[in-house]
Amino acid sequence: xxxxxxxxxxxxxxxxxxxxxxxxxxxxxxxxxxxxxxxxxxxxxxxxxxxxxxxxxxxxxxxxxxxxxxxxxxxxxxxxxxxxxxxxxxxxxxxxxxxxxxxxxxxxxxxxxxxxxxxxxxxxxxxxxxxxxxxxxxxxxxxxxxxxxxxxxxxxxxxxxxxxxxxxxxxxxxxxxxxxxxxxxxxxxxxxxxxxxxxxxxxxxxxxxxxxxxxxxxxxxxxxxxxxxxxxxxxxxxxxxxxxxxxxxxxxxxxxxxxxxxxxxxxxxxxxxxxxxx
Amino acid sequence: xxxxxxxxxxxxxxxxxxxxxxxxxxxxxxxxxxxxxxxxxxxxxxxxxxxxxxxxxxxxxxxxxxxxxxxxxxxxxxxxxxxxxxxxxxxxxxxxxxxxxxxxxxxxxxxxxxxxxxxxxxxxxxxxxxxxxxxxxxxxxxxxxxxxxxxxxxxxxxxxxxxxxxxxxxxxxxxxxxxxxxxxxxxxxxxxxxxxxxxxxxxxxxxxxxxxxxxxxxxxxxxxxxxxxxxxxxxxxxxxxxxxxxxxxxxxxxxxxxxxxxxxxxxxxx
Numbered sequence: 001x002x003x004x005x006x007x008x009x010x011x012x013x014x015x016x017x018x019x020x021x022x023x024x025x026x027x028x029x030x031x032x033x034x035x036x037x038x039x040x041x042x043x044x045x046x047x048x049x050x051x052x053x054x055x056x057x058x059x060x061x062x063x064x065x066x067x068x069x070x071x072x073x074x075x076x077x078x079x080x081x082x083x084x085x086x087x088x089x090x091x092x093x094x095x096x097x098x099x100x101x102x103x104x105x106x107x108x109x110x111x112x113x114x115x116x117x118x119x120x121x122x123x124x125x126x127x128x129x130x131x132x133x134x135x136x137x138x139x140x141x142x143x144x145x146x147x148x149x150x151x152x153x154x155x156x157x158x159x160x161x162x163x164x165x166x167x168x169x170x171x172x173x174x175x176x177x178x179x180x181x182x183x184x185x186x187x188x189x190x191x192x193x194x195x196x197x198x199x200x201x202x203x204x205x206x207x208x209x210x211x212x213x214x215x216x217x218x219x220x221x222x223x224x225x226x227x228x229x230x231x232x233x234x235x236x237x238x239x240x241x242x243x244x245x246x247x248x249x250x251x252x253x254x255x256x257x258x259x260x261x262x263x264x265x266x267x268x269x270x271x272x273x274x275x276x277x278x
Numbered sequence: 279x280x281x282x283x284x285x286x287x288x289x290x291x292x293x294x295x296x297x298x299x300x301x302x303x304x305x306x307x308x309x310x311x312x313x314x315x316x317x318x319x320x321x322x323x324x325x326x327x328x329x330x331x332x333x334x335x336x337x338x339x340x341x342x343x344x345x346x347x348x349x350x351x352x353x354x355x356x357x358x359x360x361x362x363x364x365x366x367x368x369x370x371x372x373x374x375x376x377x378x379x380x381x382x383x384x385x386x387x388x389x390x391x392x393x394x395x396x397x398x399x400x401x402x403x404x405x406x407x408x409x410x411x412x413x414x415x416x417x418x419x420x421x422x423x424x425x426x427x428x429x430x431x432x433x434x435x436x437x438x439x440x441x442x443x444x445x446x447x448x449x450x451x452x453x454x455x456x457x458x459x460x461x462x463x464x465x466x467x468x469x470x471x472x473x474x475x476x477x478x479x480x481x482x483x484x485x486x487x488x489x490x491x492x493x494x495x496x497x498x499x500x501x502x503x504x505x506x507x508x509x510x511x512x513x514x515x516x517x518x519x520x521x522x523x524x525x526x527x528x529x530x531x532x533x534x535x536x537x538x539x540x541x542x543x544x545x546x547x548x
Contacts, residue, residue, distance in 0.1 A: 052502055075504060083502040090492050091499035093436075095287055095443050099411040102514035104503040115514040135289055137446045148499075155504055 001065065002027045003159050003191040004051050004081070009060035011046055020046040022214040024060070028159070028193055033185045035205035035222060036195045039236040043214035044195045048163040051193075052081040065158070079108055082157035086164045088144035097123075097139075097147050098132045104155040115154075122150035125188065126180050142173025146180060153184075159191040160184065166196060178204060199226070199240040203260055210235060226260060286446060288406040294336035295407045298523045299416030305530045306404050312537045313396050321540040322392055328533050329400055338406045346402035347395055354394050361387045410442035411515065419517055433507055440496070451488060455481050 005027040012019045021043045028034050038044045049055040050062060053074045062069040064077050082104075085091050094100040101122050105115040123129045126146040131139065136147060145165055152160065162181060166174040178194075182204045185192045194205060202208045202222045210218035210225060212235045218225055225232070229239045229247065239247070242260050249256050249269070254276075256268040294302075309325070316322045333343055347354070365387070367380025405413065418435035425431050456466065459480055466477050 049498070054498055054501060075506065075509075078502060078504050083499075085495060085499050085502075087492075087495060089447050090495040093440055093443065093496070093500060095410050096289075099409065099515070103500075103505070106511045106514060107504040107506070107509070109510050109512045112512060112514060112516065115512070119514075133289065135287065136443075151503060 001030045002063070003030045003032070003065060004028045004193070005061075005063040006047075006050075007061040007063070009050065009057045009062060011050060011055060011057050019214050021050065021057075024214070024216065026209060026216055026219075028191055030065075030158070031185070031189050031191055032207065033182070033192045033205045034194070035202035035208040036193060036211060037197065037199065037202055037208055037225075037237060038211035039197060042211040042235075044211050045163050046214075047211070048083055048161045048193070048195055051159075051161060052083050053077055054083075079155055080157050081159045081161065082152035082155055083161045083163055084145070084149050084152055084165045086167050088141060088148050088168070091148045092136050092144065092151065095135055095137065097128070097134050097136060097150075100136060100147060101151045101154045104151055108155060118154045118156065119150075122153040125153055125184060126150045140173065141169045142176040145169060145173065145177055149177070149180060157190070159193065161193040161195065163195050164197070166198065166201065174198070174201070197237070199237065199243075200260075203240065210237065223260065227258065286405065287409050288338045288342065290337050292335060292337040292407070293522060294332060294403075296520075296522055297407075297526050298517055298519050299408050299412040300419050300517060301519070301523045301526055301530075302404055302408055303413075303416050303420060305526065306400060308530050308534050309400050310397060312534050313393050315534075315541060316537050317541050318544050320544055321537045322389065322396075324533065324536055324540065325396055326392070328529070329396055329403075332400070332403060336403060336407045338403065343399055343403060343406065346398050350394065350398055354391060357394075358387045358391055361390060405442070410439045412517075413442065414439035415513070415515065415517055430508075432511070444492070447492075448485070448489065452481065452485055455484050 006024045009021055009024045010019055011021040024043075024047070036044045036047065046055065050057055051064070053069055064080055067073060067077070069077050092100045093103050098119050101119045102115050105118045110118065119132070123132060126149050128143065128146050128150060131143065131147070136144060139147065148165075149160070149162075160181065162177070166177050169177065178201050181192050181194065184190045192205075194201060196202065202225075205222055208220065208222045208225050209216050210232070217235060218228065218231065226239055226243050229243065232239065238244070240260055242262055242265050243258070246256055246258050246265060246268075254269065254272050256265065256272055259265050259268060309328070313322070313325050316325055333340060362379060362383050363377040365380060365383030366378075367382030367386075369381035370378055371381065371384075372379045408416070414435040417438065418431055421429075421431045421434070456464075459477075460466070464477055464480065466474065469477070
């Protein structure tokens with residue numbers, strides 16, 4: 001079953017203006033972890049907004065779990081596709097953590113007892129149980145963003161889209177969020193679409209697509225995509241740090257195999273060095 | 279800037295925090311009425327005692343409560359001085375050019391100061407002890423009769439709660455913009471009135487722009503979380519009237535009655 005399916009979808013912000021999304025065809029399988037890469041203005045945020053009906057496509061068809069997205073089923077679709085945005089401060093509506101998480105559940109008119117359960121579930125899912133009654137404005141960036149994820153989870157969507165949700169966070173906060181969504185994907189079976197321009201984050205995904213000027217220009221496993229680093233550069237994207245180090249090491253004469261993982265790079269280096277010293 | 283404490287919730291557990299927000303709102307209104315009904319120092323003293331008790335039971339640090347006054351200190355001093363110098367009274371203590379200081383003027387100014395302080399302190403006590411959500415729930419519940427004439431009460435309540443939620447964020451943002459302007463040589467602290475007002479413009483414009491951007495993003499986030507204005511919603515936190523509320527209600531009613539009786543029996547000082 002396909003969670004989200006785009007068929008020849010086009011969209012432009014101004015009538016007759018340049019296309020932000022051009023004839024886009026792609027799909028996300030149920031339970032998949034997809035990374036969407038691209039530099040600023042490549043159309044990746046537009047893609048997120050189209051998938052949840054915040055924007056209406058100019059042409060083409062968008063299907064969510066087989067059902068075509070129309071004006072009529074917008075509300076039902078939004079229950080299934082949740083988006084976490086970039087700035088954590090601009091997506092919390094209430095001052096207290098649990099009140100904010102309750103917001104989405106209240107919107108879909110759940111009975112009160114169920115809302116309590118949903119809050120328990122959502123807080124546990126993002127590891128913020130201890131902050132149920134905390135004031136949102138006093139949390140760290142990563143914690144705020146986890147509350148934002150919990151707020152989306154309270155509606156129990158089957159698909160979670162993260163639209164550059166880590167862009168404004170420090171490295172620690174970024175890791176918190178990526179760990180959190182990786183766990184949600186593996187343990188809760190939630191389909192994750194991670195939109196980012198940090199290459200390292202894409203490594204957790206099972207598949208990645210690269211966008212440029214509203215079109216998909218590359219796709220495959222993150223490892224496949226990072227292999228083609230020359231091509232990535234033409235789309236203004238650079239390799240993850242470990243990948244770049246591998247490349248530089250080889251250029252410097254140490255024949256290490258390509259890897260994107262720090263510990264396996266260390267092993268590679270150790271292996272090469274021990275071979276050379278013999 | 280951080281001293282603008284108004285509208286910030288102080289999280290702790292206390293008798294006052296646990297009261298029904300509707301009751302607290304009504305109590306605040308009644309209290310303000312009482313402050314203005316009190317025409318002699320005994321009545322005003324009663325109001326003061328009630329406020330002191332409320333602060334005590336709220337477990338909000340006294341210093342924090344009084345911080346709210348700092349914001350209107352200028353207003354207090356300004357009106358007091360004006361009243362002191364221009365109030366028309368009979369017992370004249372001193373006179374110079376167009377200024378006269380009279381006994382009535384002094385009493386009136388003292389009343390005014392106490393009233394303003396009580397007014398600000400009790401209002402900020404409400405926001406210190408009530409979460410914005412509870413506050414808007416309370417207002418919504420109190421305004422509920424207006425839904426009969428199709429007034430969008432729930433939407434109004436939502437707007438208010440968001441406004442309260444964004445006060446600390448906008449304060450931080452103002453500080454950030456001011457620092458950025460200071461780093462580039464802007465001067466907010468010295469100069470005449472006109473140059474100071476002019477200095478504020480480069481702060482206000484970016485603040486306004488960023489607020490619009492925030493509003494747009496928040497709108498998207500709310501919609502993405504299934505918010506659609508008029509649609510039926512449920513409530514996680516239900517307001518409940520308990521024995522605590524009954525006690526507070528009786529105390530409040532006693533206060534108003536007391537102040538009115540004092541006015542009738544003791545007469546008015548002013």
